[in-house]
Amino acid sequence: MSIRRIGAGARMSKAVVHGSTVYLAGQVADKSKGASVAEQTQEIVGIIDDLLKEAGSDKTKILSAAIYLSDISTFAQMNSVWDTWVVADHTPARATVEAKLAAPEYTVEIAVIAAI
Amino acid sequence: MSIRRIGAGARMSKAVVHGSTVYLAGQVADKSKGASVAEQTQEIVGIIDDLLKEAGSDKTKILSAAIYLSDISTFAQMNSVWDTWVVADHTPARATVEAKLAAPEYTVEIAVIAAI
Amino acid sequence: MSIRRIGAGARMSKAVVHGSTVYLAGQVADKSKGASVAEQTQEIVGIIDDLLKEAGSDKTKILSAAIYLSDISTFAQMNSVWDTWVVADHTPARATVEAKLAAPEYTVEIAVIAAI
Numbered sequence: 001m002s003i004r005r006i007g008a009g010a011r012m013s014k015a016v017v018h019g020s021t022v023y024l025a026g027q028v029a030d031k032s033k034g035a036s037v038a039e040q041t042q043e044i045v046g047i048i049d050d051l052l053k054e055a056g057s058d059k060t061k062i063l064s065a066a067i068y069l070s071d072i073s074t075f076a077q078m079n080s081v082w083d084t085w086v087v088a089d090h091t092p093a094r095a096t097v098e099a100k101l102a103a104p105e106y107t108v109e110i111a112v113i114a115a116i
Numbered sequence: 117m118s119i120r121r122i123g124a125g126a127r128m129s130k131a132v133v134h135g136s137t138v139y140l141a142g143q144v145a146d147k148s149k150g151a152s153v154a155e156q157t158q159e160i161v162g163i164i165d166d167l168l169k170e171a172g173s174d175k176t177k178i179l180s181a182a183i184y185l186s187d188i189s190t191f192a193q194m195n196s197v198w199d200t201w202v203v204a205d206h207t208p209a210r211a212t213v214e215a216k217l218a219a220p221e222y223t224v225e226i227a228v229i230a231a232i
Numbered sequence: 233m234s235i236r237r238i239g240a241g242a243r244m245s246k247a248v249v250h251g252s253t254v255y256l257a258g259q260v261a262d263k264s265k266g267a268s269v270a271e272q273t274q275e276i277v278g279i280i281d282d283l284l285k286e287a288g289s290d291k292t293k294i295l296s297a298a299i300y301l302s303d304i305s306t307f308a309q310m311n312s313v314w315d316t317w318v319v320a321d322h323t324p325a326r327a328t329v330e331a332k333l334a335a336p337e338y339t340v341e342i343a344v345i346a347a348i
Contacts, residue, residue, distance in 0.1 A: 026327025095142025099329035211258025
């Protein structure tokens with residue numbers, strides 16, 4: 001099966017397509033870092049939309065999502081954005097846990113696997 | 117490749133089948149929340165058995181498992197249930213780390229990917 | 233699709249091949265446990281190289297990597313080894329978060345998914 005890398009850099013790629021599956025890197029909110037979890041989540045899902053489009057997919061085809069929150073007490077705040085973004089009946093399997101992220105200004109990170 | 121969602125809700129699906137692979141959501145123990153890690157693990161592997169069956173798979177076909185423990189000192193306790201559940205020589209790749217979960221009553225969460 | 237398990241044990245397998253995808257267990261540094269994050273990362277990427285080879289893959293075909301650091305302040309130290317190991321333009325999607333690992337002597341754990 002073919003491999004196609006999107007935004008391939010020296011350290012990582014933004015997304016990697018393998019056959020009919022695409023793996024996205026864990027996305028953080030560079031523009032809104034330091035802002036609220038809701039704002040960061042909003043930026044992140046926008047980045048995911050763009051990367052999925054570039055891969056030939058979209059949010060109705062997400063298979064699995066891993067969500068990391070630097071403070072699990074922001075679970076509801078993250079969900080307030082997530083719930084309006086995902087498409088009912090086309091929602092992915094999901095796991096959400098607390099974990100500190102690469103820098104303290106990042107409070108949410110989302111990594112998804114999607115179908116093409 | 118076809119996508120089939122099991123237990124699709126407004127926020128997430130319990131499992132998503134893509135071709136010959138199924139991605140399960142991170143499972144927690146709703147009935148035994150607040151109980152011991154062993155009891156919660158027992159409930160979780162039962163839920164995973166049920167979802168794998170509904171997907172057309174079973175525990176001998178698990179490819180990968182991510183296990184999150186809210187307290188890594190319960191590693192042996194989780195394993196005491198895990199080791200009796202998995203089938204020798206049909207065990208998945210596995211990663212186990214400590215992470216706080218959605219609510220403090222949940223002390224273990226398991227997300228698996230399996231073949232159909 | 234066929235399933236082939238590498239290093240299958242009673243608790244987990246070191247790697248599981250499913251069709252043209254291989255899932256590696258989260259690798260830790262047994263020989264250099266207690267040593268620096270850089271040394272542990274060096275041991276881990278060596279183990280990953282060996283497992284990928286056994287699976288019929290190599291580091292240019294890694295699709296996705298999950299990296300867990302017991303102390304996120306060692307992010308740069310881990311990257312110093314990672315960046316020399318990966319092959320530019322063949323880099324995986326990646327997510328790095330902080331999480332305590334199975335024993336305090338382990339300070340980094342890496343789990344990858346690769347194409348065959």
